[in-house]
Each structure stands twice: as C-alpha cells, then as structure tokens.
Amino acid sequence: xxxxxxxxxxxxxxxxxxVSDPALRLICKELGAGLxxxxxxxxxxxxxxxxxxxxxxxIEFSDQERPxxxxxxxxDLDALRKAIKIVxxxxxxxxxxxxxPAPHITEQMACSALLQHPDLTRQIFRTMVAxxxxxxxxxxxxxxxxxxxxxEIGKIAEEEGITMITxxxxxVKQGYAGKADWSLIKKLKQxxxxxxxxxxxxxxxxxxxxxxxxxxxxxxMIGRAAAQDPYLFAKINHYLxxxxxxxxxxxxRLDLFFRYLEYTxxxxxxxxxxxxxxxxxxxKGLPGSKELRGRLLNAKDRxxxxxxxxxxxxxxxD
Ligand SMILES: Cc1cc2nc3c(=O)[nH]c(=O)nc-3n(C[C@H](O)[C@H](O)[C@H](O)COP(=O)(O)O)c2cc1C
Numbered sequence: 001x002x003x004x005x006x007x008x009x010x011x012x013x014x015x016x017x018x019v020s021d022p023a024l025r026l027i028c029k030e031l032g033a034g035l036x037x038x039x040x041x042x043x044x045x046x047x048x049x050x051x052x053x054x055x056x057x058x059i060e061f062s063d064q065e066r067p068x069x070x071x072x073x074x075x076d077l078d079a080l081r082k083a084i085k086i087v088x089x090x091x092x093x094x095x096x097x098x099x100x101p102a103p104h105i106t107e108q109m110a111c112s113a114l115l116q117h118p119d120l121t122r123q124i125f126r127t128m129v130a131x132x133x134x135x136x137x138x139x140x141x142x143x144x145x146x147x148x149x150x151x152e153i154g155k156i157a158e159e160e161g162i163t164m165i166t167x168x169x170x171x172v173k174q175g176y177a178g179k180a181d182w183s184l185i186k187k188l189k190q191x192x193x194x195x196x197x198x199x200x201x202x203x204x205x206x207x208x209x210x211x212x213x214x215x216x217x218x219x220x221m222i223g224r225a226a227a228q229d230p231y232l233f234a235k236i237n238h239y240l241x242x243x244x245x246x247x248x249x250x251x252x253r254l255d256l257f258f259r260y261l262e263y264t265x266x267x268x269x270x271x272x273x274x275x276x277x278x279x280x281x282x283x284k285g286l287p288g289s290k291e292l293r294g295r296l297l298n299a300k301d302r303x304x305x306x307x308x309x310x311x312x313x314x315x316x317x318d
Pocket of ligand 1: 014015016017019040071097099139199221223224225
C-alpha cells in the first residue's frame with residue numbers, strides 16, 4: 001500500500017493551466033499550502049520533449065515546492081507508461097486529470113471524457129500504478145451531464161491502487177457555473193476507503209473548515225480564491241489550529257506581486273500576459289482595481305508592470 005508524503009497542511013493549491021505556474025506555486029507553498037500541483041501536461045508532449053531537451057525546462061519547478069505533484073493527461077496507455085517513466089524521478093506524486101471540460105481536450109479522449117469510459121479508465125489506472133512506485137492520484141468531476149459517474153470511477157480508483165482522489169463536484173456540463181455540490185464529496189468519502197480531497201468554491205477559512213467538517217474529506221484543494229490571495233493558506237492553517245485568523249492588509253497582499261515578479265525571472269515560459277493576469281488577481285476586489293486594470297493593459301513589459309503596481313501599492317496605507 002503506497003502512502004502519500006506527509007503534508008504540512010490539509011489545504012492544497014489546485015492545478016490551474018495558465019495560472020499555477022512555479023512562481024505562484026512557490027508563493028502558495030511559502031504561505032502554507034500543504035501540496036502544490038503542476039498545471040496539467042500532455043503525455044505526448046512530455047515524450048516529444050524528452051527526445052529533444054531537458055524535461056525540467058519543459059515542466060518548470062523548484063525544490064522548495066516539495067512535496068510536488070505532477071499532473072498528466074492523455075489516455076494512450078503506452079504513452080502514459082513512457083511519460084511516467086520520464087517524469088517520476090522529479091516528483092513525489094503523479095496525478096491524473098479526469099476533470100478538464102475543455103472540448104479541444106475531451107475530443108482527444110482525455111480528461112473528463114474518460115468519466116464515460118470506466119473500462120478504459122481502469123486500464124489507465126492499472127497502467128499508471130504498474131509504471132511507478134510513487135503514489136498515483138486522480139482528480140475527477142462528478143459526471144458529464146449528471147453527477148452520476150464519480151462513485152463508479154472512485155471505486156475503480158480504489159480497486160486499482162490509486163492513493164487519493166480529488167473530487168471537484170461539478171459536472172462537465174456545468175463547467176465552472178453553479179455551485180460545487182459538497183454532498184457528493186461526503187458520499188464519495190463514505191463509499192471509498194482511500195483519502196479524499198474535496199475541491200470547489202472554498203473561498204474563506206470558514207469554507208475550508210466547513211468542507212472538512214461536513215464532508216469528512218481528508219484534505220481541501222483551493223484554486224481560484226488562492227490565486228487571488230495566497231495568504232488564504234496561512235489564514236486557513238491558523239483558523240484550523242486556533243479558531244481565528246487575521247485579515248491581510250491590501251499592501252501585504254499586493255507585496256506578493258513583487259515577490260511573484262522576482263520568482264518569475266528565472267522561468268522563461270512565464271510571459272508578460274501571465275504577469276498581468278497575476279497582477280489583476282492579486283488586486284481583485286481592492287478599491288481602485290478597475291483603474292489599475294486599464295493601466296495594466298497598457299503596461300507591456302515587466303518594468304512597466306512593476307511601476308504600475310508600485311503606483312497602486314502606494315495608493316494604500318499600511
Ligand atoms: C483557469 C483554470 C485552469 C484550470 N486548470 C486545471 C488543470 O490544469 N488541471 C486540473 O485538474 N484542474 C484545473 N482547473 C480546475 C481547478 O483545479 C479546480 O478544480 C476548480 O477551479 C475548482 O476549484 P476552486 O473553486 O477552488 O477554483 C482549472 C481551473 C481554472 C479556473
């Protein structure tokens with residue numbers, strides 16, 4: 001029986017393509033995330049890249065992020081086996097994406113399309129577990145049109161030696177609309193014996209505690225709210241431990257942008273568009289963020305963005 005590494009917190013940072021880059025993951029880690037996961041990566045791209053270059057330049061990460069999970073997608077069993085062999089030396093956990101609803105991905109019989117194919121899913125889990133000694137985890141949605149697939153897939157995962165299931169309890173049809181139905185996390189936890197990570201619509205420390213208490217899940221995974229305020233991890237940890245937490249001043253939150261700029265400098269794949277998006281995320285909801293948005297759209301490079309954020313930062317008192 002494989003076990004998960006030990007985590008410093010029950011609150012994990014969700015994989016988000018185009019968002020959870022190594023710089024933001026490191027900030028989340030420093031602020032208390034128990035686990036961070038790479039953006040989803042195509043198994044065929046890993047194999048192609050391995051032939052021509054260094055895989056660590058393709059999937060960027062730093063040792064300070066550990067324990068670190070790499071998320072894969074793609075359903076060709078041979079390619080899956082090969083891709084796992086390539087990435088496994090670098091990561092503590094191999095995660096498998098069965099949640100992405102984007103049509104250009106599901107058309108390739110990958111990600112959430114697999115929820116409708118339990119036999120192939122079983123073969124995929126079996127292949128993955130046989131290909132590595134590292135824990136293999138899976139991230140799923142509730143179903144395609146209806147929330148009717150997660151229990152079947154969850155049981156297959158347990159039978160095939162998957163070490164943890166993360167459930168985002170929305171259907172594929174829902175995309176990100178409507179509400180995540182946390183009662184499905186509770187149901188899954190009752191039906192399978194492996195660790196369950198609940199995900200979806202956790203925005204505050206109170207939400208995190210409520211999800212843990214109401215569903216019995218072992219961990220909570222947070223995406224969008226943590227990308228806007230990575231201090232959420234520090235607040236959650238404090239709240240779970242002491243029953244209260246401290247608000248973070250706008251300046252403290254905005255300071256994270258300058259840390260983000262510093263960390264991104266060593267990752268060539270992080271482009272000005274990513275910096276702009278992150279600047280908008282860190283300032284979301286603050287007074288004046290609308291004007292800032294306009295200014296950021298005109299800021300074309302790192303220096304211009306730093307200057308624009310400095311102007312915004314200076315508009316707040318400590
Ligand atoms: C922009 C964006 C990109 C995402 N990319 C991934 C991904 O690469 N892999 C994955 O498993 N989920 C991905 N997700 C889903 C999130 O991991 C998470 O399940 C979802 O956002 C719900 O959690 P939240 O309410 O805390 O944001 C993505 C979500 C967003 C908004």
